[in-house]
Amino acid sequence: MMPSPALKERVLSAARAQPARTRAQGRLRAIVVYAAALATAFAAFEAWGGLEHSAGRPFAYTLSIALGAGVIAALATRFSMWRGNSIAGLPARALLAVVLAAPIATLVWTSAWHGSYFEPFTRVGYRCLAQSLTTGGALLLVTLSLRKRTHPTNPVVVGAAMGAVAAAWSDIFVVLWCPLTNVPHAMVGHVLPILVLSGIGALLGRWFLAPVAR
Amino acid sequence: VGVVSVGAGCAEQSDWVEAAETPAVRDARATLNSAMDRYATGDEAAFSEVYDLLAPRLYAFFLRQTKNATRAEDLVQQTLLQMHCARDIYVTGADVVPWAFAIGRRLLIDGYRRGWREVLGAEDLGQDRISSEPRPDEMVEAKQVAASMARVLASLPDAQRTAFELLKHDGLSLKEAAEVLGTTVNAVKLRAHRTYEALRAALDPGEHKS
Numbered sequence: 001m002m003p004s005p006a007l008k009e010r011v012l013s014a015a016r017a018q019p020a021r022t023r024a025q026g027r028l029r030a031i032v033v034y035a036a037a038l039a040t041a042f043a044a045f046e047a048w049g050g051l052e053h054s055a056g057r058p059f060a061y062t063l064s065i066a067l068g069a070g071v072i073a074a075l076a077t078r079f080s081m082w083r084g085n086s087i088a089g090l091p092a093r094a095l096l097a098v099v100l101a102a103p104i105a106t107l108v109w110t111s112a113w114h115g116s117y118f119e120p121f122t123r124v125g126y127r128c129l130a131q132s133l134t135t136g137g138a139l140l141l142v143t144l145s146l147r148k149r150t151h152p153t154n155p156v157v158v159g160a161a162m163g164a165v166a167a168a169w170s171d172i173f174v175v176l177w178c179p180l181t182n183v184p185h186a187m188v189g190h191v192l193p194i195l196v197l198s199g200i201g202a203l204l205g206r207w208f209l210a211p212v213a214r
Numbered sequence: 215v216g217v218v219s220v221g222a223g224c225a226e227q228s229d230w231v232e233a234a235e236t237p238a239v240r241d242a243r244a245t246l247n248s249a250m251d252r253y254a255t256g257d258e259a260a261f262s263e264v265y266d267l268l269a270p271r272l273y274a275f276f277l278r279q280t281k282n283a284t285r286a287e288d289l290v291q292q293t294l295l296q297m298h299c300a301r302d303i304y305v306t307g308a309d310v311v312p313w314a315f316a317i318g319r320r321l322l323i324d325g326y327r328r329g330w331r332e333v334l335g336a337e338d339l340g341q342d343r344i345s346s347e348p349r350p351d352e353m354v355e356a357k358q359v360a361a362s363m364a365r366v367l368a369s370l371p372d373a374q375r376t377a378f379e380l381l382k383h384d385g386l387s388l389k390e391a392a393e394v395l396g397t398t399v400n401a402v403k404l405r406a407h408r409t410y411e412a413l414r415a416a417l418d419p420g421e422h423k424s
Contacts, residue, residue: 003273003287008265011291015261015298022256026302087308088316088393091401150300152316153396211296211317212324213289 030146037142041135045173048131056120057179061113065175068109073168076102080161081143089153095161102164103194106171110190113181120179125189128178132193136163136170140197144208151209159205163197235387242267246310250297254304265294268314275315275384279322289325293318311386312393319376319394359417366416370409377402378409 021029054062080090080098143162151158171190178189246267252260269290276286296317297310304310367375373395380391381402391406392399 001274001277002270003290007269007287007290008262011265011269011294012262014291014295016258018295018299020299021302023254023302023304024256029302083303083305083308086312086393087303087305088312089396091392091398092396093398147303149296150303152313152320153394155320210324211300211320213292213321213328 033142033146037139040138041170041173044131044135045177048127048177051176053177054179057117061117062176062179065110065113065181066172069106069168069172069175072102072105072109073165073172075105076161076165076168080158080165089151089158092154092157095154095157099157099160099164099198102168102198103191106168106194107183107186107191110175110181110186111183114183114186119182123180123185123189125180125185125187125192128174128180128185128189129193131177132167132170132174132190133196134170135173136167136193136197137200139169140166140201140204144201144204148208149211151205152211155205155209156202157205158209160198160202162205163199163201164194166201167194167197239385243309243311247307250301250304250310251306254301254306261294261298264297264310268294268310271311271384272314272318275318276322278379278383285325289318289321292321296321309390309393312390315380315384315386315390315394316396362416363413366413367409370412373397374405374409377405381406 051059051062076098080095083090140163143166144159147158147162170193174190174193180186180189246264249260249263249267253264272290272293273286276289277283280286280289293314297314304313367378370378377391377395380386380394381388386394388399388402392402395402
């Protein structure tokens with residue numbers, strides 16, 4: 001079974017008419033976009049008060065908590081976003097594992113520090129939630145735009161995993177800013193954003209990540 | 215790469231194992247991956263090579279799924295254009311075939327969601343119709359078997375049917391089929407095995423019961 005000979009010319013001329021980025025151009029674009037996102041996140045962090053806001057907690061603790069949050073974010077990225085030598089897509093189970101593990105790991109890691117120092121004040125966690133949703137939301141949108149129409153398998157779950165990863169990275173800024181680690185606060189301010197952004201990622205993933213007929 | 219079913223005649227002992235990859239298949243895959251890699255780095259001429267190596271397989275896949283030659287060609291074009299637009303994400307050494315089939319399958323799903331349903335018409339297959347003329351009794355038997363298989367396959371869940379077809383008809387390996395379906399190799403094995411059992415039960419109910 002062979003397609004008609006005319007199809008080849010149609011495909012090649014359609015490709016010629018539609019310029020596409022090369023791999024080097026794609027990498028450069030990703031670097032520029034993520035660098036801009038990082039700079040914006042840092043500016044937002046400073047605007048919210050920066051490290052001054054968590055001055056009530058020993059700095060070494062703040063740094064350690066942020067380091068742990070970084071490890072969680074890096075692992076979530078590695079297991080859900082890294083394509084390795086497979087570009088078709090990762091199994092849904094692996095992606096779901098990241099979506100479930102990221103909030104659990106964040107809760108366990110953050111609340112493990114509770115009681116090891118005197119928490120300077122009490123807050124529900126709405127400001128942490130807002131900060132995380134803002135920074136993580138922007139990161140999620142950036143990632144979705146970079147990966148637009150390139151996930152033919154499980155786009156909803158991929159979107160959810162992207163949301164979890166974006167929230168996990170934004171949590172680094174949040175824990176550098178927030179000196180609280182008690183469980184109720186961690187649930188609202190640090191875990192809830194991961195769940196919310198996973199949900200948003202799932203919704204947007206369905207529309208943005210899957211290839212569609214042109 | 216072919217997939218064969220081995221077993222001692224009972225469901226419990228049957229399992230899906232992959233036939234060893236022939237050098238020709240390995241070479242074809244390496245050539246395709248290399249062509250796509252060159253295309254990703256900006257070698258525009260390599261896309262013609264990608265087309266030559268991929269289009270016939272995609273066309274066969276789409277023709278079987280849509281039963282419409284025009285739509286199958288349209289889907290081949292759409293799939294290759296998606297690959298063209300996403301060439302910047304191609305990773306050196308990655309398998310192109312599962313990627314292409316995964317895109318193709320997504321476009322099919324997208325199309326079905328948009329509401330197109332095709333029925334097989336004699337004119338649709340055109341030049342792809344079987345040209346050799348078998349004996350009448352062979353033809354009747356073959357038609358009956360094909361009809362039974364089509365009925366059983368149509369009654370199966372999409373994921374199960376597609377896993378079986380990717381392995382049996384499109385010649386994908388278990389790993390490749392797993393990538394296309396976004397699942398694990400074990401899940402593909404299980405789906406294909408269930409399909410095989412359903413087909414066996416339908417085509418030879420007596421043996422299946424024993």
